[in-house]
Amino acid sequence: MTKIRLLLADDHPLIREGFRSLLTKNERFELVGIAENGKELVELAGSLSPDIILTDINMPVMNGMEAIEQIHKLYPNVKCVILTMHEEREYIIKALKLGVYGYILKNIERFDLEKAIIAVYEGGKYFSPIVTNILAESVVRPEQAPVAELTPREKEVLELVAQGLSTKQVADKLGIGTRTVESHRVNMLKKMKVNNTAELIRKSIEMKIL
Template structure:
């Protein structure tokens, strides 16, 4: 039977001992080394070439994300499983960007920890359900932002841009009409046309759209 060789990195001995106790007696998992900071974790991985590095995010010298980023570039045969007390979106996304294969909260069950270790040792990613939801939500938000950025901006005529600028500055139709030597009705027609084209319902939304999309 091939054993999953694991290096365990956490700056608290009581946490390392707790995890070792959880994994004690598991036939296909072996803790081959321990580290109490990120730099020591990197050194242990280089020395022992484990299958998986279980590493806490918050550690001295190098934190877990920094250590994972180094190892994902320089020692790719070892895959990192992040451990954390926090389901913090920033931590999770930075861990994924650094090359982590998994992310578990420290209150996870023994069974889930084993599922994660076995999946990652086999080359698969593993994230607990709550963590997966955060990753998916972030991905969907990025897709939405990308789609918005790639949408062509509505074309406005020179006169419409001038009127829109006055609207943004707080002028009403009568004031704009006087400044541009137009009738107030003409200004209102332009305003209505721009609102329809920009998909907004009122002047407040029109101003917000103009500023957000830098139309003026």
């Protein structure tokens, strides 16, 4: 029987050990490596040639989403699966846009985890039930009212804000004043018809602006 080569990435030692223990109990699986951050994950993806990567989202140096984006460009045959506690809709939507083969919550049972890995290896996809429900709700939601188009400068500000930069950091990066940055932010909230920055980023991801 051909072994399924797995690469695991998580920054928490106890979680890494827990999933290492689960994965090595199945004789069909071969855990070829474990990464502690996104940068290490990209490097190991190249040197170990796994079939499937199981990665968390929030990790130091480089997060899981950024790592997946690089891996898909460098090693398109590797199948990436998110393994996380995050069940927020914006994370799920962004992961789907990156082309992940699965989105699994960490409270998954061992049997279901094994089923998910095998399904992905055989060409399918796997999403935890809660994730599937969230996706279903997204499909049945009524169409949102159209929004005004953002200017190129507003998009620049939005991208930097989405990266977690403060108003001053955005201003310094773009060589503009903090009041100008704040003005752009207020205008974007009005155009996108949202109430705060978190909603602005979420809606921008949904509309593929980010």
